[in-house]
Amino acid sequence: MTKDSYTVTVPKDLADLIPTFMSNRKKELQTLRAALAALDLEQLRQLGHRMKGVGNSYGFEKVSLLGKQIEDGARSGDRSALEACIADYDDYLARVSVVYG
Amino acid sequence: MAELAIEQKSPRSDTAFRVLVVDDDPDMTAFLAALLRRQGIEVGIAGDGNAALARVAEAPPDLMLLDVMMPGPTGFEVCKKLKSDRATALMPIVLVTALEDKESRVKGIEAGADDFLSKPVNPPELLARVQTLRRLHETRRELESRRQLAQLQRKEAIRKAFSRYISPRLADRIIQDVGVEGGPFNAGAQRSNIVVVFVELRGFADLIESRDAPEVVAMLNERFAALTEAAYHYDGTVLNMTGESMLVGFNVPFLQSDAASRALSTATEMLGRFGSAALRRGHDTDVGLSLSAGICMGEAVIGNVGSPHYLSYTAIGDPVDTAAQLARLAGANEVLVCGRVHEAVRGLLPAGTLAPRADATLQGRPGTVQVFAVRV
Numbered sequence: 001m002t003k004d005s006y007t008v009t010v011p012k013d014l015a016d017l018i019p020t021f022m023s024n025r026k027k028e029l030q031t032l033r034a035a036l037a038a039l040d041l042e043q044l045r046q047l048g049h050r051m052k053g054v055g056n057s058y059g060f061e062k063v064s065l066l067g068k069q070i071e072d073g074a075r076s077g078d079r080s081a082l083e084a085c086i087a088d089y090d091d092y093l094a095r096v097s098v099v100y101g
Numbered sequence: 102m103a104e105l106a107i108e109q110k111s112p113r114s115d116t117a118f119r120v121l122v123v124d125d126d127p128d129m130t131a132f133l134a135a136l137l138r139r140q141g142i143e144v145g146i147a148g149d150g151n152a153a154l155a156r157v158a159e160a161p162p163d164l165m166l167l168d169v170m171m172p173g174p175t176g177f178e179v180c181k182k183l184k185s186d187r188a189t190a191l192m193p194i195v196l197v198t199a200l201e202d203k204e205s206r207v208k209g210i211e212a213g214a215d216d217f218l219s220k221p222v223n224p225p226e227l228l229a230r231v232q233t234l235r236r237l238h239e240t241r242r243e244l245e246s247r248r249q250l251a252q253l254q255r256k257e258a259i260r261k262a263f264s265r266y267i268s269p270r271l272a273d274r275i276i277q278d279v280g281v282e283g284g285p286f287n288a289g290a291q292r293s294n295i296v297v298v299f300v301e302l303r304g305f306a307d308l309i310e311s312r313d314a315p316e317v318v319a320m321l322n323e324r325f326a327a328l329t330e331a332a333y334h335y336d337g338t339v340l341n342m343t344g345e346s347m348l349v350g351f352n353v354p355f356l357q358s359d360a361a362s363r364a365l366s367t368a369t370e371m372l373g374r375f376g377s378a379a380l381r382r383g384h385d386t387d388v389g390l391s392l393s394a395g396i397c398m399g400e401a402v403i404g405n406v407g408s409p410h411y412l413s414y415t416a417i418g419d420p421v422d423t424a425a426q427l428a429r430l431a432g433a434n435e436v437l438v439c440g441r442v443h444e445a446v447r448g449l450l451p452a453g454t455l456a457p458r459a460d461a462t463l464q465g466r467p468g469t470v471q472v473f474a475v476r477v
Contacts, residue, residue, distance in 0.1 A: 011224075013139060017131050024128055049170060053199035053220030054128045064221050 006096040010059050015100050021058055025093055032070070032086050036079070044082060045074035062092055117143040118235050119160075123153040123179070124168035124197070129220075133166055133197075136224050137231065150174030154182065161189055163238050164231065166218070169198040169205070177212045184213030191241065193234045197222065268333035290404025295416055296351040296360040296442065297397060298337070298368050299424035300328060303433065304390040305345050324390070327374035334370060335363040340415045346428075350416050353403055361398055361445035368394045368436040369475060375434075395427025397439040426463045427472065440471030 010018060028047060035043040048070030055063025066089050073081040120142050122133045127148070134144040145162060147153040150173045153165070165183075169176035176196055183189040196209045199220035209217060216230055260272045302324060308317050325342065332339055332349040336357065341348035349367060351360035375392045401418030420439075427437040443455050456476055460469035 014132065014135055017128070017135060020131070021128050046170070049199055050126050053222075054126055054132070056221030057129065057132050 006062065006092060007099060008059050008061075008096060009099050009101045012100045014058065017058070018098055021054075022093075022098075025063065029086070029089055029093060032089065036082055036086060039079070041074045041077055045071050048072075048074055060096070062096075063089075066092070117141075118164070118238070119143045119145065119162040120164045120166060120231065121145045121147060121153065121156055121162040122166045123147045123150070123171070123176070124166075125149055125171045126168070129168070129197075129222075133222065133227070136227060140228060140231070142231070142235075150176070150179040153179055157183060157189060157192075161192055163192070164234050165192060165194045166197050166231075167194055167214075169196055169200055169209070177208050180209070180212040180214050193238060195230060195234070268336045268338075290402055290406075292400055293353055293403050294399065295353045295401050295403065295420060296364040296445075297340070297401070297416060297420050297424045298332075298349040298351075298364050298371075298394055299396075299421070299428045300347045300349070300368070300371060300392060300394045301425075301428040301431075302345045302347075302390065302392055307389060320390075324375060324392075327377065328371050328392075331367050331370040331374050335367045337363065337367050338414075341413065346425075348415070348421065348424075350403075353416065354414075361396075361442050362449055364396050364398075364442070365436075365438065365446055365450075365475065368396055372434055372436065391433035393428050393431035393433065394436040395424040395429075395431060395438070396436065396442050397421075397423040397427065398441045398445065399423070422465075423463060423470065427461075430461055430472070431474075436475040438473050438475065440473070443471065443473045 028051065032044065032047055035047065048067045051067025052064050052071060053067070055061065055065075055067055066085050069085045070082060070089075073079075073085060118141075120137055122130045122137070122144060123146075124130045124133070125148055130146045130148070134146060137144050145156055147156050149171050153167070154174075156162075157165075167176045167179060174182075176198070180194050180196065183192060183194065190213075193215040194213070195216045195218055196212075196214045197218045197220060198205060198209070201219075206217060215234065218227055218230060260269075302321070305317065305321065308320070312320075321344070325347065328347055329339060332347075335351070337349040337351055338353055339347065340350045340353075349364075351357050351364050351367075357363060371394065372392060397420040399418070399420035401416040401420050403414075403416050405413070406415050406417065407413050423439055427439065431437045437458065438455065447455065454476055455473040458472045458474050461472045462469050
């Protein structure tokens with residue numbers, strides 16, 4: 001797990017959307033944890049697919065990368081990979097900061 | 102997260118380009134909507150396939166950005182449904198998908214998608230694709246409005262052409278009928294039960310000898326105009342007009358359940374108008390012109406008859422021949438009707454309106470036919 005901080009640059013005119021976007025990512029993290037605890041691989045796959053699509057659209061490349069890994073992990077049923085991805089996502093959300101440009 | 106789906110209402114305008122964004126992820130719809138609104142595009146949002154179909158039914162957008170993996174109908178299913186409906190088949194649909202495999206692309210093409218956009222969405226790529234489809238849409242709209250204008254002009258030309266032969270009301274019905282499969286003017290020749298009024302003008306042969314040609318033509322035109330007005334008044338169709346006769350049909354090209362009554366009223370009004378036309382000319386009232394008419398009903402062949410260079414929409418058959426012979430039998434300013442017309446109208450007219458005359462022998466017919474005279 002990296003201790004680096006993450007900075008994402010978002011276009012100014014999307015600034016209004018970012019608080020909701022970040023809040024939804026935190027809710028998403030909770031949902032991922034619950035799905036992993038229940039070993040609901042279909043829900044994990046769907047959540048990963050959604051993260052993959054929305055993350056880098058806003059400029060959050062790592063959200064899309066983790067989303068793809070979660071989608072793949074859910075498909076293969078690799079629980080330890082899923083656990084690592086979710087922990088990585090938690091760490092990322094705690095460290096990411098946004099600048100508007 | 103559904104509670105986060107916020108749709109910012111912007112004032113609707115008829116000329117604005119309208120895009121419907123369909124995605125179950127509110128962050129995605131908010132993102133796409135923000136990008137599009139920045140371009141002055143009017144944006145609607147639907148959170149799933151069913152909501153999208155409902156929005157389209159309510160007001161079809163000019164373009165749809167459609168997610169694929171959604172609860173309920175998938176984007177493929179929504180796309181296929183809209184593309185198979187004539188009303189929405191031309192609406193451009195862009196599938197916005199995080200599915201990367203070629204199979205999904207093929208599925209999208211098979212569903213009729215106009216374009217694809219990959220998630221994560223690259224804003225410049227999104228805007229470029231939307232602008233291209235917008236230009237296409239505007240070109241299509243321009244072509245459509247030109248096509249509609251051309252169709253309007255064509256219908257107006259038809260109206261002007263047909264208004265010479267039929268009443269304006271019938272002309273409107275024919276225009277509605279243009280392009281309708283099986284409509285009277287699109288069907289080939291057919292047999293129909295019709296009622297015809299054959300009108301004969303008498304006395305013009307003598308006038309031709311004694312008057313200048315322009316004067317004779319002016320007098321003829323004035324009287325034919327009066328007779329045509331009477332025919333149009335009862336929605337009759339002028340099937341033929343020669344120098345000294347005129348054939349008016351009823352129950353053609355459209356059904357008229359009271360065709361016999363209309364024919365009788367037309368003939369009676371023709372007598373009145375013919376007299377008025379003469380009176381208007383003042384000094385020409387006593388030029389020896391008269392009108393006689395015969396009315397008959399029965400089955401006739403209706404169609405465009407003639408050569409490729411000259412066609413006339415007319416009727417041929419027994420009722421036409423009988424009406425012509427009755428007109429010749431009639432006295433000056435008299436209307437004669439056949440037994441079938443008498444049968445059709447006798448309960449509808451005051452007693453004594455039709456007086457029996459001696460049965461007549463008609464040329465080319467065995468036996469005799471019943472004849473009645475109209476008392477004006």
